[in-house]
Every structure is written in C-alpha cells, then in structure tokens.
Amino acid sequence: MLLTITSFLGFTALVLGLSYYLTRKKDASSSEGYFLAGRGLTGWVIAASLLLTNLSTEQMVGLNGQGYMFNMSGMGYEVVASITLITV
DSSP: OHHHHHHHHHHHHHHHHHHHHHHTTOOOSSHHHHHSGGGTOOHHHHHHHHHHHHOOHIIIIIHHHHHHHTOGGGHHHHHHHHHHHHHO
16 A cells, blocks of 8 residues: 555656656746647647547446446447547
C-alpha cells in the first residue's frame, strides 16, 4: 500500500514539474494562447488527446463484461464513437 501511494505521489509530482517546466514561458493571457496552445499542437497530439479522453473504466471493464455476459451489441456504441473520433 505504501509503494502504491508513493508511486502515485511521485508520478503526480513528475507530471506537475514537467508541465510547469514546459509551459512556464507560454502566453496564456489570450484565449488563443490558453485554449489552442498558441496553435502549436500537431495533429498527433490532438488525436491522442481525443483518444485518451474517450477511454475510461466503463470501456475497459464494463463493455468487456457486458460482451462476455450477453452479446457484442454494446460494442456497437464504441465502433460508432471511433468513427466519430476519426471524422473529427
């Protein structure tokens, strides 16, 4: 339990420090600089953020359990969601 808490706090501190280091000189006073990162993000970064925000415990555990217990109809929702993400 102590290792879990320590690793969580260490990783959180690492992300905090790295985020601060990389963004300390960025201009966030305008809406373009704050929301659009000064138009400096590549397509890969935007696609990865869309993909990772679409993942959750519901997809990792819930839909797998539903497919095992009942049928694969619950996966149809995710297929449509992936098509929508690719379109976006």
